[in-house]
Amino acid sequence: MPCLEDAIAAVRGSLAWAVEEMPSDAEIAEGWSNPDTRTHVFVTPRQPAKRLDVLAELVRASLCERMPRLFSATKVWGVSLHGHAVARKHLLRAARDWFVDAALRAHCPEDFDAALSLALAQAGARLNTPRPFTLDRYNLSQDERQRLADARTLAGARHFLRIDPTATPDPTTAALAEAYAAIDPAQPTMPAFLTVANGLCAALGRRPFTPEPRKGYWMVS
Structure with a gap:
């Protein structure tokens, strides 16, 4: 502590x-x-x-x-349905958290690794149980949230702990983990951020983000 x-x-x-x-x-x-x-x-x-x-x-x-355009509250433009906007924002936050993890671990590696190991143990059964995924394009389901969280845990285990706990990985979660792993989280840049965010979109079957820079933040459609 x-x-x-x-x-x-x-x-x-x-x-x-x-x-x-x-x-x-x-x-x-x-x-x-x-x-x-x-x-x-x-x-x-x-x-x-x-x-x-x-x-x-x-x-x-x-x-x-x-880096305010990456880590401020994100505004989603051109989205009329509330559930769809929530889903888009959550995907951007999920991408952002990959980079936050690396900065967090740089401060307290032992505490971070302990929390990651605990999350990995709790997610173990889900990570190793292939199951169907059905996308709701206009809302963010609890299943989608859980898979994003589990995928970040899996990617973190591979990147930070240097272990791979999956023997028969769930394919959707595995694809999301690969999207995280495509970028070194210790090097946050706009291109890297979009690579992760759009990789998550591709793994889930959602359309990619198109950024529109604004003063102090960026809007996406």
Whole structure:
């Protein structure tokens, strides 16, 4: 725990933008950043949050100050259906989290690896059970969310832990993991980010993203 507390204090102290705290009944720490107002908003659960989750949000905020178009809240343009917009945003966040993982591990590798190993153990049966996947193009299903999370866990196990826990991998989850693994997460760039995001889209059968840069952020359709 000392590493986490030291890292939380260090990253929080390094933020140059204004920070707003918002108490919430949420179970996990969350946050978003606005490059236009140079503000970070952190949602603070009323119950103590996992310290690694708190550090992850601070790391994302720190990355946003350096690369706002990648790590700010994403605006989705040209999408009229709410469920479709949620699905598109979630895919971008899933791609973003791959790069956050690498920065997070750089601060506290032992804590990160322990959490990753636990997630891997919990996902083991799903990772090794091939099962059909049905895409809902206009909504984000719980199954799709779970496969994205499991794929990031699998890609992380291969990249960070140097192990491959799959003997008979679920094909959709395996394809998503390959999309993550296509890019070194320690090197975040716009082309790399889009490679991951569009790789996830391809694995799921969703259409790729087309970015439209705006001041301080980027919109996608």
